[in-house]
Amino acid sequence: MNVKTLLLLLMISILSCNEKEGIGLNLSQATLLISPALEETFQHTAETILSEEIGKRTGLKFARNDVWDAETVIAIALSGDSELYGSSVPARNDTHPEQKKEGYRIVNANKNGKDVLWIIGADKRGILNGIGKWLRIANMRRGKLLMEEETDVSESPEFTLRGHQFGYRNTANSWDAWTVDRFDQHFREQVLFGANSFENIPFQDPGSSVHFKIDPQKMEVELSKICDKYDVDYWAWTPAPKDLTGKNAKEEGLRKQEAFYARCPRLDGVFVPGGDPGDNHPSELIPYLKGLSVLLKKYHPDAGIWVSLQGFNREKIDYFFKYLEANSPDWLEGLVNGPSSPPLEYERDRLPKKYKYRFYPDITHTVRCHYPVENWDQAFALTLGREPCNPQPVRYAELFRRDVDYTDGFITYSDGSHDDVNKVVWSQLGWNPNKNVRDIVTEYCRFFFGPEVAKASADGIFDLEQNWVGPISDNETIEQTLTLWKNLEAENPQLQDNWRWQQLVMRAYYDAYIKTRLAYEVNLEQEAYRILADADSIGADKAMDQALTRLLQTDRQLVAQSLKTKVFQYAEKLFHSIGAQTSVPKYGAKSPERGAILDFIDYPLNNRWWLEDEFKKIREFKTEKEKLARFEFIRTYASPGQGSFYDNISSADAEHVTSKTDDAIDYLWENDGLSRKRLSTQLFQFTPTLEYDELDPDADYLIRVSGYGEALLRANGQRLKPTKYEKGYEQFKEFPLPKDLIADGKLTITFDKPDEDHLNWREQSRVTDMWLLRQPPKTP
Helix, strand or coil: CCHHHHHHHHHHHHHHHHHHHCCCEECCCCEEEECCCCCHHHHHHHHHHHHHHHHHHHCCCCEECCCCCCCEEEEEEECCCCEECCEECCCCCCCCHHHCCCCEEEEEEEECCEEEEEEEECCHHHHHHHHHHHHHHCEEECCEEEECCCCEEEECCCCCEEEEECCCCCCCCCHHHCCHHHHHHHHHHHHHCCCCEEEECCCCCCCCCCCCCCCHHHHHHHHHHHHHHCCCEEEEECCCCCCCCCCCHHHHHHHHHHHHHHHCCCCCEEEEECCCCCCCCHHHHHHHHHHHHHHHHHHCCCCEEEEECCCCCHHHHHHHHHHHHHHCCCCEEEEEECCCCCCHHHHHHHCCCCCEEEECCECCCCCCCCCCCCCCCHHHHHHCCCCCCCCCHHHHHHHHHHHHHHCCEEEEECCCHHHHHHHHHHHHHCCCCCCCHHHHHHHHHHHHHCCCCHHHHHHHHHHHHHHCCCCHHHCCHHHHHHHHHHHHHHHCHHHCCCHHHHHHHHHHHHHHHHHHHHHHHHHHHHHHHHHHHCHHHHCHHHHHHHHHHHHCHHHHCCCCHHHHHHHHHHHHHHHHHHCCCCCHHHHCCCCCCCCCHHHHCCCCCCCHHHHHHHHHHHCCCCCHHHHHHHHHHHHCCCCCCCCCEEEECCCCCCCCECCCCCCCCEECCCHHHCCCCCHHHHEEECCCCEEECCCCCCCCEEEEEEEECCCEEEECCEECCCCEECCCCCCEEEEEECHHHHCCCCEEEEEECCCCCCCCHHHCCEEEEEEEEECCCCCC
């Protein structure tokens, strides 16, 4: 082979590699130039971000310079700069994004034979936003930093407020274990994805968490410093004293707040929830807020006071808005809409235009929350609980587009790192609500996991969301998701210490374990019912013994233990990587509701506990006939027979339930999540709707309802009178159904909402089970 042939093959190889890597501009040897118009401390911040984030991904180091003597240059400038060290800055008119607040432009240029990547920002935030976008789209591999040719990307945010709450407190399932450096890195990463505000929850007792690395009062100041470093807003969530009418309560509250204001080098917003916690009347709350404003302006003249109407009844809401209309106070910056606030549209309509309107959505919880998971299988709710790793990019994009447009922006409610994907989705949609969600997630994976694995891991995140759609037994995605993540796990050992990677892989194993165990335990329960069906021949007590033995097989013959082992291994990794507290006894989680997914991984997924308790009661019955009758009720509870219908309200497989509103679906929580009630009793809706279209117009039907409290039932719009009306759990209300209401064989059942606004939602009436029972023909 001659030299020319060898050179030709070498060129083809190089071109092939370049094409594969998407090379257009090779910045591996670039020099960094930063505008001297920026403050020196901020120049250092920008340089540090680039140096550290590129360095950890490529191993490359960059020289900083103030002359154009390198062949490739990364140039950082303000859009107001006419030149950078003697070279003209690419300029466009004022209508372009890099000229607007927080906006940026990333553009390649070739000048005098030099390749230049320009990152041009409207201001300091624009510079960081441009750096963030570039880092998310650059091709970073070991020893190489590559960029597509002809890049020209520009953007400015649609919403001015884009932030997340990071409370350094025991309630959070990981943050109380973080150091200052960990928060610094995390805030930086959030900024690089477009966030501009972070909210802390001060005034924490130093002894309230065994995980605290420094005194909470010191951390309050450190978080303020970090926000100032990255030029983002620092907020505080600070409830008023629970009873402002108490002796010295107002004065003590103001004193405490003033000391906090004085400690913080930066503070931009103070959010005082009107309720949740607290129950102060606005006539007491408003003077307190006015007093806070005076103190806040003393230390932070540009900061503002914000308030929410969470938990307010109608009278309190009217009082507040009438006060604004009559007094138009300048001390109030804006209103916050959070969980249990009046509807967004209603508040927006009544809020005077001079005030800003912030959204405080809950993107961290799955049940008993603002945005419960739709159509979630109960087995997941019982085990994963309220704070598991919950990436739901599609769902949260839909919610963003539905709700946020009423507001000026958002700072989300969060209580841990488990919702990391959701935070990034909201931050990015705050820039452009129409942004493609898959592009957002792919950039997330590209930045945190690397370009080689970006597409596959993004697919895995969307698959994890699909794992939660509908009944587990019918969801084939769960096995496919596990296969995908197992392959990624095996192929990418370099990511084994990455906490974001760890929690995603752990979820895939957890979901698969629950599906396997659910099928196993449901089958055991059915076998137990078949034994009870033979009780009249083998005897009631013997039948109970045999049924219980079959149910307890789940403790003797364990299934899918390799999957469970993987979950525990990843939980251990997460504790060491970010202090994730996935268990109360093992890792010191505050409570079972706070991310303690290990403590419920083997919670019974059938009615074993309920049946154990029922059998104890039945053994006390005096006659065999009573025992057999109770067996028949238990065995046919969810199978009422031909021509009759049963629905477990809010079950993912409920056939006739059509209500799917955000606040309807919920899950009972009692005894720290270890309720022994029947599983169907632990699912409810407050005012469900059920529809039937297969009824026999000539038949008699009885409607039976189980739940708690009142049941103001309507059949095809007509309120029915009960013949039985028990209000406790696992008791019954019965309503005969008039034949004339179902002449066409169709029936819609609805429930009026009782007047219970004075009650906490946990105490309000709800429906758990519904039967439409066809009655035997009447004897002539």
